[in-house]
Amino acid sequence: MLTDSAITSAGNFLELVTPIILTYNEAPNIRRSLARLQGFDDVLIVDSGSSDETLAIVAEFANARVLHRPFDSFSGQWNFALREGGLRTEWALAMDADYILTDDFLNELGQLAPSAEAMAYRIAFDYSVFGKTLSATLYPPIIVLYRHRHTHYIQDGHCMRAQVPGVVGELRNRVLHDDRKPLSRWLASQSKYADQESELLLSKAVSELRIQDRLRRMMVITPWLVPLYCLTVGRGALDGWAGIYYALQRGVAETLLALKLIERKLERGKH
16 A cells, blocks of 8 residues: 555546556465556556466555456557547556565656646666565666557567657656566566567567577577676675575576577577
């Protein structure tokens, strides 16, 4: 629940925003996320077949409603939410179930006064591991707040990207990313993401890739470089075991991607 200070200082802009959350077996996260959204009149949940306690937890929150859609892609889920979600506000706030809105972020959002030209806002994240906020993260700022009638999503590898015509601003305060799902679930997801990401990387010419993706295409660099970067430049070594955990996670993710790329390379060599 919002603290008294957050409720008092929040302005009317919250009334113009509908938070949207995609869910699939998010019981370890969803209660903490929804507890921070009680200042909004309407919260839309798009669920893709949860079999754990996710929907029972959602039912505890009077301002949350659920639509069901079998999962095909993240972009498909988001476009369904925007077009079929019955949104009654001008703005939408796109969230993962492990996003936790801080008081500072809610205060800034409540007092937001967008110009007529402003179509969307990016937000940056603080990353948390088992409740400990890290000194830095590789998680990039992304567009999550937008005028939904002017927005659609495209799939880009395992990521989906909001496409917004017009001016995109930046919000000053950060959102906390705090995923409490078990490691086994994370590993399964990363394997799927690596499949999608390897297909995308190999479908483009090297000249079309960002520098970090060019390094990934080399297959032997990022599994070592990324965790080292997290521990040194990212100051993860100062965060104790949480920082080490995050660095190893990122190393495993890059290793899975490298293995998928090598696998595809070897398969192509057979033909």
